[in-house]
Amino acid sequence: MMPPDPSQPPPGRPGRKLGPIVPSAGSVHRAWLDPMRDAYFSSGRTLGDLSGEVPLAKSKLSELLRGAGLYPRWEIVSRLATLLGLPHVPLERLWKQAALEAHKSRDWVDRCTDSAALTTTHAAAPPIDHRALCEHVEQDYLLYAQAFLPDDLQCEAAVSDTFDILWLSWNDALASPNTRRFAWTVLRNTVMARTPHIDGRPCFSQTAFDTVALTYLTDDEARARQLAETMALFQVMSRLPANQLDVIALRILWRMPTERVSELLGLSPAMVRSSQRHGEHFLRSILYPPETDEGATP
Template sequence: MMPPDPSQPPPGRPGRKLGPIVASAGSVHRAWLNPMRDAYFASGRTLGDLSVEVPLAKSKLSELLRGASLYPRWEIVSRLATLLGLPQVPLGRLWRQAALDAHKSREWVDRSSDNTALTTTHAAPPLDHRAFCEHVEPDYLLYAQAFIPDDHEGAVSDTFDILWLSWNDALASPDTRRYAWTVLRGTVMSRTPHIDGRPCFSQAAFDTVALTYLADAEARTRQLSETIALFQVISQLPPTQFDVIALRILWRLSTERVSELLGLAPAMVRSSQRHAEHYLKSTLYPPETDEGTTP
């Protein structure tokens, strides 16, 4: 029997099913909407139940949970979070950033939270969450910087807030490290420029790979074209191979550290690297064919 889809209410739940998040919702908006939707689905409550305790009609609650219509005030989001058992601090930080991304003024943000404290300093995440974040933060920052150098700290901070919101799910997952890496990757890639659906490395990544090792200007110019070609091919790799190669080539992390960050067995990391390197070599340096030979 197929397991139930966690993105939908359980069978027999009264009321209309909640639709998906609208395409126009920004990445940080989605970052707090997804955990809130998960908490709503897990609660077993209906929109009608919530509308009794939140001053919104069912239709407006549906719009809020889909990211539709106007960006919601913090007072409403905070009340809903309390009913669904979500921590206020990480939710509040993500709500604020998403409001600014939606071109809301800081004055609007302050007014929207006048009646509900938007505290960001007096509550602490679970101890094991804090320990995990401290352990991975340096390498998470390096990974994010390869794609979004101007916002890599914000992307990692948002990743840790998303993990705080869903920490119980992370602990209940088959591998917390893999769960966390998936959150980081999704956060970073949602803010990374793409060409033809492929992520683009930043200039910081180019500098890291080879150019900093070459003092001669002419050699740096030659290496640049080769590096561009290499990164274009790397971007075509499947996600796991892509991440393994990026971490091993860009930052020269050990197999053991990559295994730890990705939540993969060392043998899987080595296998992914072998397959990726084979693809890179066969694409960048295809075998020569004898044009005079008749098949």
């Protein structure tokens, strides 16, 4: 199980507490750091224990696990992953992306991975149940990503990263009360980390506009009016709470059945219907406020 507070070690662990991930760490860097920190906290080991087997001082190991200092070389990260029992394949993919995000050159990345040349007994393929889940949800995960991310490559990268993060955290996913909910949370966090925001609210992509019926309108004036209404709708949708936004996006933009939305989000059908009902009520209240009767007596 994941610890109650992932920024703090379990009670009784000797030594200094490991601080939180630094704000400057990029989104993909955090994607592999979070599972590594969870594995560290769950292991019961101390930084002193690990520094005896990883060629790093405790202070530098602490920096690595907080995302501080220089971006770590793959040789160190892979060695630490072996000690903590993390699979190397998804970790290496995320490590490479985060290195480029941290402005490391491709040559540096290639030299790091080539020079490591470490053999490992970790499986090169994810667990069967992980693969089954990914195959079952991949296309619909891509649809969700397309509502927020501007192109297919970014959508595919977000879903691929989601599956790699899930592989790294698969034991936690299985131990959670709801594996589907766990997986959806990983997807949502991954997509939102890549989504442009204005005033803290996610922006919808051009793909989302394409899902409405603009293509069926041939009159320029009608198209302009529909586009303005769609922009207003998306601006209000961005104010919805997470569950309501996700349900409304899947039900309105992609016309998914309630049962499929329930399956994807790991929520009961009743919760999906309730989220849709409350979300639609909020949208109507903002977009079509009730008219006031100016002649009414107070």
